[in-house]
Amino acid sequence: MAQLAVLLTERGFKVTGSDKEFYEPMASLLSKAKVHTYQGYSANNISSQLDLVIIGNAVSYGHVEVAEVERLQIPYSIFPRILAEMIIADKHSLVVCGTHGKTTTSGMAAFVLRELGADPSYFVGGVCRELERSMAEGSGSCSVVEGDEYDSSFFAKVPKFKFYRPDSLIITSLEYDHADIYPDIESIEAVFAELVSRMDSESRCAVCIDDANIAKLIPSWRRNSKGGFLTYGSSSAADYILEHTAIEGGMQKVRYTSKMYGGAEFEIPLIGGYNAKNALAVLAVLTGLGFERNKVFAALKRYTGVKRRQELRFNGEVTVIEDFAHHPSAVRETIAAVKQAYPGRRLWSVFEPRSNTSRLKIFEREYLQAFDGAELIILCQVD
Structure with a gap:
């Protein structure tokens, strides 16, 4: 949504937006593009002067700003x-x-x-x-x-x-x-x-x-x-x-x-x-x-990928790689790839189950097998 806000601003639209929090790097991106942001949700963020509201999938029906959009009968769309x-x-x-x-x-x-x-x-x-x-x-x-x-x-x-x-x-x-x-x-x-x-x-x-x-x-x-x-x-x-x-x-x-x-x-x-x-x-x-x-x-040959996918965060006596893999199949393949790239090295896997699916018991058995290539598994607490 932040990237879309910047693109719309560059096209000449006046864009505002609200969220619970604005984190880096998107906070600086929006500020540099002069996109006005509201931290926190409020009906006051929705003006009758708006021509269109783009509603993200993080909000649900009954949301205070959605209710105000409907009350003012402002046209709305989706990303x-x-x-x-x-x-x-x-x-x-x-x-x-x-x-x-x-x-x-x-x-x-x-x-x-x-x-x-x-x-x-x-x-x-x-x-x-x-x-x-x-x-x-x-x-x-x-x-x-x-x-x-x-x-x-x-x-x-x-x-x-x-x-x-x-x-x-x-x-x-x-x-x-x-x-x-x-x-x-x-x-x-x-x-x-x-x-x-x-x-x-x-x-x-x-x-x-x-x-x-x-x-x-x-x-x-x-x-x-x-x-x-x-x-x-x-x-x-x-x-x-x-x-x-x-x-x-x-x-x-x-x-x-x-x-x-x-x-x-x-x-x-x-x-x-x-x-x-x-x-x-x-x-x-x-x-x-x-x-x-x-x-x-x-x-x-020149494409090095996406941040948080096989991202090398530190390389010294210990090599630290961050990856977004969360599905059991993705975890298994990522571990296999790291083992191939760093033969003979001990692999410690630190896993934080943050996705909606990984928090459930659906793949409990599959996760037991997904980490087979790691010598040590550190499982972070599920909030």
Whole structure:
């Protein structure tokens, strides 16, 4: 929301906003852009002079400011709808979604397009080290948007990606998550099925065939969508086959084979086989759009990722790495990646269960196995 407020201000709108607290780096970002902020919620923050109110999904019906918006009959909207109008608009829209990896992968796609001179518009749900901001309007013909399956607001209980047009689509993974809004895996599968069904005959979707749920759903997706599908992963059935990865000189070397374009190697500064697959997805989509493969390789080599994802916080006698992984599968893969990158080192894992799903008992058994690669586990208290 802060990034959107800045973008609207740059377009010439007068923007105000309220929240319980404003933390860094967003507090400074808003202040520098001269966005007027109210700390704390009050009906007095809502003026009859407002032309539009954008309501975030952190507030619920009966909220004091929402009640005032309704009393004054001020038009209101939601973040993903405004994002679609401003960032996607009439551009070629690449939507990146999935249970895991969508922030890293959308940031990767936006960065590579920028490096290739395409000047994309983009929104990434995190802070990319190589991008000056998480949301930007470019002059090029492409847009990249991270498509979140979480709901949009209390009055729009649909995924954010419901509002995004998928001209190109990447689905990295599909597992059960967000237990506070989805009762089961079938309900998550249903919203992804709706997403792919909106592709037209010119659309293309890259999906990770190594994900068991995706592999199961591909046949029905193909039947119910006009768009085309290509697969990537370590499976020999994939269109882009990840053959081998190795850590050398601080870089992950990736070797792959494409059924259409043959084999090649490239490097990324990110560890973990899952990031090799994320890079393959971006490569497959962008070369399919006509970008030169070797130039994509060169850009991928310079993408160091997103803050709080494999972020090196200290490197001395002890190496400290921060990662946002919270789902059991993501925890397991992250631990495996760190073990591969730092062979022979003891690994201590400090885990804080902060997400709505990780606080519940749903994955109690899975968490017991997710930390198998760690020599010591420190579990923080659940508030």
